[in-house]
Amino acid sequence: MKKHSIIPKAVTEYDLRLLRIFRTVVENGGFSASETELGITRSTISVHMSNLESRMKLKLCSRGRGGFSLTEEGQAVYHACISLFDSINDFSMLVNNLGQELSGELILFCADQLDNTMQKKLAEVIHFLHQKEPQLHLILDGDSIHNIERSLLQDKAHVGLLPSYHQIEGLSYQTIYSEPIYLCCSSHHPYFDMKDDEITAEILAEAPSIHPGIDIDAEGREQLKKLNLSAKAYQFDTRKTLILSGCYIGYLPGSYIKSELASKQMRIIHFDTTKYQFNLSMVFKKNPRETHKVELLKAAFDKVFS
Incomplete structure (x- = not known):
């Protein structure tokens, strides 16, 4: 026969009281250990727990010589209690903040x-x-x-x-800024003085290059497939340091290297074809x-x- 629990029905204030007692008992590891926090005797706690199990028509815990332990149903109800009371606290915080000056x-x-x-x-x-x-x-x-x-x-x-x-x-996610990211090398790199048409796909694939350290979009992944990924740097400043060493080529936003481009410390390789879009959200x-x-x-x- 299918068991019917009180939970799908309207939850009363009395149910919430019993569930709070149940959560306290679980978190203290038993009836005796919960007496001080709840301010009631072990026998009263036992009565409340029996009432909760009766109202829910579920066996929530075992207590006896073997000590206190939750049943499978008891574990499920305990985790549901945590979510329930967190939601109540969130609701209280929201209502208290309505119409009030923001603080904190x-x-x-x-x-x-x-x-x-x-x-x-x-x-x-x-x-x-x-x-x-x-x-x-x-x-x-x-x-x-x-x-x-x-x-x-x-x-x-x-x-x-x-x-x-x-x-x-x-x-x-709400995009607030977007710009292209370009493949760059420094003035110390062998590719710096080469013309773009001299830097073929085969030559480009030979140079040690930098992976951005995260899973970027499909356009960016296609660009990275062409390179010999030998280092990793997520932050733009650390990536720029690797590129300025002359040992690696890598991708950086144009706005991030304006001064290096103007002073000819860096250059962009294949401006029109080796780039992908960077979106900040x-x-x-x-x-x-x-x-x-x-x-x-x-x-x-x-x-x-x-």
Whole structure:
């Protein structure tokens, strides 16, 4: 016979009380260890647990000489409890923030080193934020793509600036900046003084080159297939260092090497054919805990980068 649980029905305040007791018992490892935290006796805890199991028509745990342990159903209910009470806390935080002045931290992470152009743009963003909400404590820092994605998903950051080559579930991506990335070499490299028509595909494939360190888009992957990938550098500044050594060729944004091109420290190889597009995205959680702060950042970026 199929068992029927209370859970698909409306959950009452009494059910929530019993579930809170159940979660506390699980996290303390048994009835006796939970007495102090709950402020009730072991026998009262036992009664509450029996009531919960009766209302749910499920066996949640075993208790006896062998000690306290969860059944398979009990483990499932415990994990559901965590999600349930986290959602209630998130709801409470959202309601408390509605109509109130924003406070606390506003956290923005960047995955790339900032060139002069991007520094000026971000300075405008910060000015906008300060004018709108001067009481907010702004945190602007850099980190790896993986760490930024994780921080966004865990509501430990509000917005990240990331290359939009790949997108993961739970995050939204809005392109704010786009420019081509070119294959470059330095004045110390043998290809620097060669004409483009002398640098054939075969010759190009001989030179040690740099992999960008992440899975880029299809256009970029096709360009990398033509090269002898012998080093790896994700950050633009470390990649530029490898190229300036004269030992490697590699891809960099044109805006990032303006001064090197002007001073003839670097050159672009096959300007029209060995390039791919770099897109920088403003990334945020689809359902963030602090919606107002994310909306504020989105408004700032829209104003500055539009």
